[in-house]
Amino acid sequence: MRKAQYIIALDQGTTSTRSIIFTPTGQALSVSRREFPQHYPKLGWVEHNPEDIWNDAIFTIKTAISEAKLDNKISEIAAIGITNQRETVVLWDKATGKPLYNAIVWQDRRTSEYCQKLKATGIEQTIHEKTGLLLDPYFSATKLAWLLDNVANARARAERGELAFGTIDSFLLWRLTGGKVHATDATNASRTLLFNIKTQSWDPELLKIFNIPESLLPEVKDNSTLFGTTNSELFGHAIPIMGMAGDQQAALIGQACFEQGMTKATYGTGCFMLLNTGDQMVISQNRMLTTTAYRLNGKPTYALEGSIFVAGAAIKWLRDGIGLITHASQTNDMATQVENNHEVYMVPAFVGLGAPHWAPNAKALITGLTFNATAAHVARAALESIAYQTYDLGKAMKKDSNSDIMTIRVDGGMSANDWFCQFLADIMNITVERPSYIETTAMGAAYLAGMASGIWNDLSDVSQHWAQGSTFRSNMKEDERTKKIKGWNFALKQALLTDD
Numbered sequence: 001m002r003k004a005q006y007i008i009a010l011d012q013g014t015t016s017t018r019s020i021i022f023t024p025t026g027q028a029l030s031v032s033r034r035e036f037p038q039h040y041p042k043l044g045w046v047e048h049n050p051e052d053i054w055n056d057a058i059f060t061i062k063t064a065i066s067e068a069k070l071d072n073k074i075s076e077i078a079a080i081g082i083t084n085q086r087e088t089v090v091l092w093d094k095a096t097g098k099p100l101y102n103a104i105v106w107q108d109r110r111t112s113e114y115c116q117k118l119k120a121t122g123i124e125q126t127i128h129e130k131t132g133l134l135l136d137p138y139f140s141a142t143k144l145a146w147l148l149d150n151v152a153n154a155r156a157r158a159e160r161g162e163l164a165f166g167t168i169d170s171f172l173l174w175r176l177t178g179g180k181v182h183a184t185d186a187t188n189a190s191r192t193l194l195f196n197i198k199t200q201s202w203d204p205e206l207l208k209i210f211n212i213p214e215s216l217l218p219e220v221k222d223n224s225t226l227f228g229t230t231n232s233e234l235f236g237h238a239i240p241i242m243g244m245a246g247d248q249q250a251a252l253i254g255q256a257c258f259e260q261g262m263t264k265a266t267y268g269t270g271c272f273m274l275l276n277t278g279d280q281m282v283i284s285q286n287r288m289l290t291t292t293a294y295r296l297n298g299k300p301t302y303a304l305e306g307s308i309f310v311a312g313a314a315i316k317w318l319r320d321g322i323g324l325i326t327h328a329s330q331t332n333d334m335a336t337q338v339e340n341n342h343e344v345y346m347v348p349a350f351v352g353l354g355a356p357h358w359a360p361n362a363k364a365l366i367t368g369l370t371f372n373a374t375a376a377h378v379a380r381a382a383l384e385s386i387a388y389q390t391y392d393l394g395k396a397m398k399k400d401s402n403s404d405i406m407t408i409r410v411d412g413g414m415s416a417n418d419w420f421c422q423f424l425a426d427i428m429n430i431t432v433e434r435p436s437y438i439e440t441t442a443m444g445a446a447y448l449a450g451m452a453s454g455i456w457n458d459l460s461d462v463s464q465h466w467a468q469g470s471t472f473r474s475n476m477k478e479d480e481r482t483k484k485i486k487g488w489n490f491a492l493k494q495a496l497l498t499d500d
């Protein structure tokens, strides 16, 4: 029998789920991807059906196994690594494994009034110091509180110990292990507002603030360790689950940003920029987040994070919302076609604005329209807006970390857009590095599982697999950059006025 050598990375994102099988040299053997429905039951509400997520996880894993021709060689799969959209909340019945309600997605704003009320009590500073986060509906705690207070009998049942709470990683782990393991990892726990990132444990004071019964919570584990074993009926053979991390932290790992100061930005549905701060827990003075980057052998490494809620989603809106394009990649040529932005700016506050503004009720807008504006200008404005938002994050992080960001490693669907990458380098006046393989989130999950199962030794071993693809260097004159940023700030100010 051949040695177990392959790793399955299960990447459960906001709009799609993919499974990728990796070889010990970090090559992808097969990929299976499925998009799933988004539900918007009310203005500002965003939900997923957890059964869709579960079915797609199983479907993509099985398809990836088949395409890699491993159906009869399941024992050659050494481990599964899970990575996931963070903060999204599932509450389920421990006896049946059935969710009580749809998953409330990280983009959902239904608890913004609750957050405002809590802010008025003056508690935000305490929360910020313990969790590194801010009081915003983005994070899990207020969503979980909403479920407990709005789903019939949920609170009483939670208090009787009948229910389990988890982010998507936990829910998938519970299902994959046949209801045997209720656990999460330190990075996902760090996004709940209930986890103290200094002590690396659930915090009783935070549980009290948000009125969350402790019995609901999963055990918090390191990122690279044995989480459990799949129910053998699922894939015909039990496979150990040996890695787990939130998708943005997994991308940091997949990008091999292991040294202090190394920075990555992932452009998927949103954009999340993380700067590795090593063992320093830098508490931001500029509305950035502090988060656990990874925890290995009990030792946490921290990161500063800037979270932009809408990046690729703005391009998806051009396609699905207003039918301006039929493929996301068209925006590349459209932006190239026009000489400049004609003063057209988009502020993509479709679900409010995240860092550094934290304006949950702000609305998106397009400014500067004249009869000279064309579809290409609007497409270009959408791409530009993501670069300006990244510029704002970079400025804040520079102040917090007291260091210059000279290079950013990019990944995610939108990083395939060359025009965007060049504009990002120009506006930020930095070097943008795109790896040859941009599925770094899945790669990160594979590394975590592979380190625990002995395929790779440690971080320096996995960093050998990072390979440079394209490099984009700044090529814009300072006065042009200044003028564009001024135009962006003007548009941004108008969007912030809508945050009522």
Ligand SMILES: Nc1ncnc2c1ncn2[C@@H]1O[C@H](COP(=O)(O)OP(=O)(O)O)[C@@H](O)[C@H]1O
Pocket: 013, 014, 015, 016, 267, 268, 269, 270, 311, 312, 313, 314, 315, 316, 328, 329, 330, 331, 332, 412, 413, 414, 415, 416, 417
């Ligand atoms: N060539 C492109 N140019 C601009 N945006 C793109 C391009 N290709 C994909 N996208 C955008 O990237 C997003 C998909 O990226 P992905 O990393 O798969 O997202 P997620 O993991 O959040 O589901 C979509 O929102 C899509 O609009």
Ligand SMILES: O=P(O)(O)OC[C@H](O)CO
Pocket: 012, 013, 014, 015, 084, 085, 086, 087, 106, 246, 247, 248, 268, 269, 270, 272
């Ligand atoms: O699914 P993505 O790639 O848009 O990532 C979502 C983030 O984890 C939300 O914090």
